[in-house]
Amino acid sequence: MAKTTSLKKTHVGLTPIRDSDIRHESFTERAPKLDGLVEFYRSPARVAWTPTETNVPDYPKLAQLWWQNVGEAVSGEVTVSTAMNNLAREQDKVLQRIERACVQKECGPKMNPKKDESYWLNKPGSPKAKVNEKPQGKTVDYDGLLQAWREGRVQ
Numbered sequence: 001m002a003k004t005t006s007l008k009k010t011h012v013g014l015t016p017i018r019d020s021d022i023r024h025e026s027f028t029e030r031a032p033k034l035d036g037l038v039e040f041y042r043s044p045a046r047v048a049w050t051p052t053e054t055n056v057p058d059y060p061k062l063a064q065l066w067w068q069n070v071g072e073a074v075s076g077e078v079t080v081s082t083a084m085n086n087l088a089r090e091q092d093k094v095l096q097r098i099e100r101a102c103v104q105k106e107c108g109p110k111m112n113p114k115k116d117e118s119y120w121l122n123k124p125g126s127p128k129a130k131v132n133e134k135p136q137g138k139t140v141d142y143d144g145l146l147q148a149w150r151e152g153r154v155q
Contacts, residue, residue, distance in 0.1 A: 016041050057098050057109050065090045 010021040011030075014037060021027070022041040031038035040046060065087060073083035095109040102108065121129050140155070148155055 057104055058094060061094055062091055065094070 006017045007021045007024055007026070010016050010018075011026070014034070016022040022038060027034075027038050069083045069087035069090070072078045072086075073080045078086070092111070092114075096111055098104060099109045099111055120126055145155075
């Protein structure tokens with residue numbers, strides 16, 4: 001039973017738990033549709049691979065910050081912009097602590113120097129700076145908009 005459960009979890013989550021799961025004939029059949037995943041996990045390269053790309057260094061601590069700040073924005077306690085700025089500042093503090101402590105060695109966070117918002121907004125492909133709309137834009141009810149269109153009205 002454990003074998004079947006493990007194999008099923010591997011098929012659903014695509015994160016092999018056992019070597020025998022990834023070598024199962026069902027994965028041989030799925031391999032062409034999984035873009036190299038099966039071949040990678042069956043190869044010797046899998047033991048040399050380390051998670052040095054984008055990772056979440058302290059998921060439990062950072063997730064707590066996400067939910068707290070997103071919750072404040074959703075409830076209307078603060079603006080979305082304020083919530084995201086608070087989240088970024090709090091995450092930076094956590095990541096700086098992890099970097100200073102060197103607890104994750106070469107896989108830990110490497111913080112860039114803090115830069116002014118204008119630096120990031122002037123880079124190619126960056127988001128655009130906030131526009132001061134005059135008059136202020138407004139959100140229109142979608143169903144009302146469709147009804148107006150059906151009736152030949154502008155609004």
